[in-house]
Amino acid sequence: MSAAIDNHWYPVAMISGIDAPRETLLLGKKIKLGREDGICWVKDASGTPLPTVERFGHLWTSPGQPNRDLFTIPEADSPGRRLVDVGSVKVKCSPLRAVENFLDIAHFPFVHTDILGAEPHTEVDRYDVKIREEVDEVWATKVKFFQPQAAKSAAGGITTEYMYRVPAPTCSVLYKTCPPRPGEWDIITLFVQPLTDEWCEVWPWMALYDDDSTMSEMVSFQQLIFMQDRSILENQLPRKLPLDPGMEVPTQADMTSVAYRRWLKKIGYTYGAQLVAA
Amino acid sequence: MNWIAVGLAKDVPPGVVIPSRIEDTEMAIWCTPSGRYHAWSDRCPHRGMRLSHGFVRGETLACIYHGWQYNQTGSCDYIPAHPKLTPPDTICVPTYTCVEEGGVIWVSLNSVDDPLPVLGARVPVRSVPVSLSAKDVAAHFGAAGFTTIAVVSDYDTLLAVQPCTDTMCVLHVLAAPDADRKEVSRWVEDLRTTLEGVPA
CATH class of the missing domain: 3.90.380.10 (Naphthalene 1,2-dioxygenase Alpha Subunit; Chain A, domain 1)
Structure with missing residues (x-):
């Protein structure tokens, strides 16, 4: 996938709905997400942590290197x-x-x-x-x-x-x-x-x-x-x-x-x- | 491929639109309030919405998404978002040759002038989908083609076969006018079971 696609923030869950760790898909690839001690995390298929933002009641992540902050x-x-x-x-x-x-x-x-x-x-x-x-x-x-x-x-x-x-x-x-x-x-x-x-x-x-x-x-x-x-x-x-x-x-x-x-x-x-x- | 049955007229009364297909060609089949049948490409040129989800309004077919109305030649003649605009002729839906004859809706994708299949005095009974290709159905009966296949039975049955996919077709079943419809219906169910047991 190109940087033009990977380097964006994507919503992957409603924060209030995260309980046990679970899998989902992002851009056709498996990712895993969950919450520990009140902090949300996201990992790619190989277990590497992905960046996260918690905003607007949702958890956001990116498979690339976002070159700007998630919008406000x-x-x-x-x-x-x-x-x-x-x-x-x-x-x-x-x-x-x-x-x-x-x-x-x-x-x-x-x-x-x-x-x-x-x-x-x-x-x-x-x-x-x-x-x-x-x-x-x-x-x-x-x-x-x-x-x-x-x-x-x-x-x-x-x-x-x-x-x-x-x-x-x-x-x-x-x-x-x-x-x-x-x-x-x-x-x-x-x-x-x-x-x-x-x-x-x-x-x-x-x-x-x-x-x-x-x-x-x-x-x-x-x-x-x-x-x-x-x-x-x-x-x-x-x-x-x-x-x-x-x-x-x-x-x-x-x-x-x-x-x-x-x-x-x-x-x-x-x-x-x-x-x-x- | 010449005439293909795509439905029975009694299942598409005036004012109704249904989805249908001949192999990879997906169609919206509809009937005007005055009883004229049409077969169109199942896609509104505006945003690609299936026209078979649309609604018949007067002698036009309207797309459910934005209400664009297409007249009987397939040309768009009304765009509700711009009521004062006369839409350009370039906005039109591809249409196929379609006629109703003997209670069966026939479509010709290549617009040939071939005569319609001869049905004799038979009348339509019902349509049933079968998990077998039209070619395999024809082969089962040793028929040369599948447009219509006369099948020996107590009811003078005739099958008009609609090819859909490599593993699916629809049988439009006709029978003698005095045949008992329930009996023909049971005969069709048995036929379906037999055909679906045929190795492809």
């Missing part, structure tokens, strides 16, 4: 937020397909019907997309969409504003209008562990302002949404994400996905990507 989400530290470990879902698709689906709003009325979207409110207005060179991240801002029930805490339909951020090839952070606190952003993330190039484990995590819902209600809401996404992700052909134009047809609503694919190509991140039209 400063907004998530503000007081009053509830941090929600959603759990994990394994999906038979490329890790990049899972991230790209998370960046897409146009599917809301059809896949998350009457929750995140509903006909006839299907139009996607122009929004801003940029690869921020100084931080090497993809950002989409001023994304607006009408949602019947934007969050567990939403009382009725509202036009929600979104910002999407891709701080690492298999991670995305969504900043979203917060129904009970206008002016603040709810934070919903998608951390994707590439088990192989066509199989991934998805760890959503949230930092929300919601004083009313129970933890299990917030978890159930997000799990329902992701189960609906999974029915799509396991039925896209090919399973890998095509990076070359020609295999799939983007429109203006897909500007975030176009920028994401271009950025993956630029940084040489080809794990889970299809480079030549089959």
